[in-house]
Amino acid sequence: MQKLKADLHLHSVLSPCGDLLMTPLEIVKKAEMQGIEVVALTDHNSAENVEVFKYHCEKHNLICIPAMEAETKEEIHILCYFPDLKALLRWQQHIYKKLPAQENDEDFFGPQIKCDYNDQFQSKVKRLLAAAADLSLEECLDRVQELGGIAVPSHLDRKHSIISQLGFIPTGLDIKTAEISKNTDQESVLKKFPFLKELQFMQNSDSHYLREIKAYQQLIVKEFSFAEFKKALQKKDGRKIELI
Template sequence: MKVAYDLHIHSALSPCGDNDMTPNNIVNMAFLKKLQVIAITDHNSMLNVLPAMEVAAKRGIVVVPGIEVNTKEEVHVLCYFPTIEEGMKFQDIIYNSLPNIDNREDLFGQQLVLDKDDKVIGDIKKMLLNSSEYSLEEILELVKEHKGVLVPAHVDRNSFSIISSLGFIPESLNIKAIEAYDLNKLSKFNKILELDKYKIIKNSDAHYLTHINEANHYLDLEATSISSVVDYLKDME
């Protein structure tokens, strides 16, 4: 079945995310845009995923537990998990690997933790935009240990992408899916990436509500479920 999606959305927990990016606002905007599956993928943390899942259940929208990790090489990768429990175990490892440097709210914005009613219940002080101490290969192994899947983020961008940082996608990673920010720009990378080898997902990387995808992009899934999305990105059909 064809399922409308956006698997890269930042909440107010990401310092670069607008404070209006609350669980209810994100889910309700996704509902208005007729999306069926979304993922909250904040930088190096998953603390706002569960409240979004709770809100989305009332709207009939599936929220895939996700996180955007900044590797040691400064490559942004999206990591998705079949359960919130596995995702939170992984996020604890990633969060603890970040350097103990305080966030500069005046420069980067707040890092707000919210509940299902959009009440602020915390403000993370450690800077979430920093790089993990783990390499890309190490993070891939950690994702696998927690039954998840890794997708290189915005491979067509000039910064924080696997292409801008490494120049290629190592065969040893056995990557099955990649994320494009601009599909037209991505086509220019065909000689480097051999695009036919990958499933390509088109996400918004939204930091503002209006930037969340319209229902213009679809996954071909067995069912509208978290496990179906994760299996699809693992190339298990």
């Protein structure tokens, strides 16, 4: 088995809360400096920068998992991972249809910037991305699965999580792994929420600034592929996530 350092929750300048230095190439360079081998760009309700991010990852020999952080109508943040860009962009199209018909208030939320292959600001996404999509938690998980992807609830110990919004994880949901934030640890979370003891935890930087990028976990896989990654999230056949 291989141990691959991973940061699978990163925000670029496309996310309204992302710092203006968080361009795709700069994120890749900082991840490389940190010894991270697998990354995922998870902007809020959009994947407009993922193709360029993947391009720079390949140039720097980093593995890129196409991804997005979606917000359901319950205001729950969900990390959504896909096998390829095609599936991710189909998901983006679905999310865009479910977002409110409202333009971003740049003065309040900040700019939402799409970058080009030269890592320069290309254009601004006008639709409001800092909003909940008209999509239930169950619908979100089902649709991601239909597209060949896998979903992980974000930051259980913070706001906009499945715990902060519902207080529990509904029975019947196929969730084997959930994320905890970098500001806590597994023992603290389980002490506060003992009913989560059956879950495997992942931990990411959720970076909005370059200085925050860091690996908090390793993927234990035979060799990297999306199928192996899914097995790690499902804790199957010896594949798993190991917190550092």
